[in-house]
Amino acid sequence: xxxxxxxxxxxxxxxxxxxxxxxxxxxxxxxxxxxxxxxxxxxxxxxxxxxxxxxxxxxxxxxxxxxxxxxxxxxxxxxxxxxxxxxxxxxxxxxxxxxxxxxxxxxxxxxxxx
Amino acid sequence: xxxxxxxxxxxxxxxxxxxxxxxxxxxxxxxxxxxxxxxxxxxxxxxxxxxxxxxxxxxxxxxxxxxxxxxxxxxxxxxxxxxxxxxxxxxxxxxxxxxxxxxxxxxxxxx
Numbered sequence: 001x002x003x004x005x006x007x008x009x010x011x012x013x014x015x016x017x018x019x020x021x022x023x024x025x026x027x028x029x030x031x032x033x034x035x036x037x038x039x040x041x042x043x044x045x046x047x048x049x050x051x052x053x054x055x056x057x058x059x060x061x062x063x064x065x066x067x068x069x070x071x072x073x074x075x076x077x078x079x080x081x082x083x084x085x086x087x088x089x090x091x092x093x094x095x096x097x098x099x100x101x102x103x104x105x106x107x108x109x110x111x112x113x114x
Numbered sequence: 115x116x117x118x119x120x121x122x123x124x125x126x127x128x129x130x131x132x133x134x135x136x137x138x139x140x141x142x143x144x145x146x147x148x149x150x151x152x153x154x155x156x157x158x159x160x161x162x163x164x165x166x167x168x169x170x171x172x173x174x175x176x177x178x179x180x181x182x183x184x185x186x187x188x189x190x191x192x193x194x195x196x197x198x199x200x201x202x203x204x205x206x207x208x209x210x211x212x213x214x215x216x217x218x219x220x221x222x223x224x225x
């Protein structure tokens with residue numbers, strides 16, 4: 001059972017475009033929603049994260065939008081660059097004694113053409 | 115340099131031959147975890163540990179064992195590997211619920 005569903009599987013944009021990656025979750029106990037970026041041959045690295053008490057968080061060119069009632073969140077990359085080409089994963093976790101259990105989406109392969 | 119290290123980075127083995135993938139972190143993190151990454155399935159958690167001698171199953175624990183005898187180390191053990199365990203494995207560590215730091219990955223092929 002995939003508790004976090006991510007779409008699309010792959011995405012191609014031109015430089016300067018605004019790719020949007022969407023995730024939907026089922027477990028209402030999730031209270032931490034990070035996005036990870038992975039380059040080929042490397043481990044994932046945290047990009048940006050949000051908690052459900054805010055609807056949007058921006059860090060540089062990366063923005064998370066969060067819709068608690070719809071149980072959805074998305075990543076927007078403003079003014080995308082070829083260097084942003086990577087695989088992006090959304091994830092979710094709960095707090096308390098289960099904070100170590102992180103559930104990932106299936107991943108989105110982003111290609112930004114020059 | 116703060117890091118998570120894994121060894122080996124690449125491993126080819128045969129069905130049934132026990133193997134161990136080591137993971138070590140130098141950040142004094144309480145939490146450590148193992149994931150496997152497969153195309154189209156993303157990252158799936160195998161086991162995680164919240165501190166020494168405290169471990170719990172993730173989403174895909176079957177066929178794997180772990181132990182946490184020291185805070186810095188969290189080895190992954192495949193007692194009888196099978197071809198369906200061919201995958202890319204990542205170890206990660208964190209302090210609490212926040213940023214997880216991932217190792218460089220171990221690519222395993224089971225023949």
